[in-house]
Amino acid sequence: MYAAIRIRGTVNVIPKMKKALDMLGLKRINNLTLWKEDRQALMMITESKDYVAFGKVSDEVLKELIEKRARPIVPGAKVDTKKVLAELAKGKTPKQAGIKNLFTLSPPRGGFERKGVKVPFSTGGALGNRREKINDLIKKML
Template sequence: MSEQQPEKNQDKNVAEKRIAVILVRGLVNVSGDIKSTLAMLRLVRKNHCVILRDTPENKGMVIKVKDYVTWGILDNATFKELVTKRGQEYRGRTTDSKKRYSYKTLDVDSKKYRPYFRLNPPQKGFGRKGIKVSFSAGGALGNREDKINNLIKRML
């Protein structure tokens, strides 16, 4: 049992990868299963962005809604710029009155921010083929890997 404890501590020390997920398409005529997954990801409007940890659970949810979102690995410089320009500081309570649930916030530089960001539509558009085609085919949807940073900078 004691051998497994140091492994957990080592995982915390390693810099976690962050995934930025942006809702590209609207939610009209979308199935209830997809809507509930988007609600769990806190994506409720077009051009909203959330920052997730790179875990198998989060990746599974993102892949489930791949026809409505674009995502990629976020670098630290873009993350700092996103928080400073579009972050809304959270001033509410952190747990409910019975201390059963804790509300999710982003902790950056000892300040708490809401876990989502409202962005503008990107300058020069999403892509040459529009928002219904995957990124690998020239559109906007799907995994962008490192190019998500460029898109976020155009949306700030």
């Protein structure tokens, strides 16, 4: 699965980018959404690369994320982590697995990478495709 974390705010954002962020479900800073590994999701995430950090999530980080931050769709219900992980492994969406697709995270402990939130990850910043390094950022934000 892909994880997309919103890093930057909405001030002076062009309308096309704002629409892409809304379609991803990322309305606030430090929000995370999960997406299946398909071409449409990757294109939508890549289009908003100047405002989000994204990459593939490992199974252990996904388990920790669901245990700590997952919220059920039905109010008052409990989240069964094993059941949700099994559903996600079958290729279902988080909504079909019984949890909301929006995870609210804290700002990262120790801050973002060296150059900050305006620079791509490839040149030392926090934005764009982080591949497997997204797991380190998620752990810092849990």
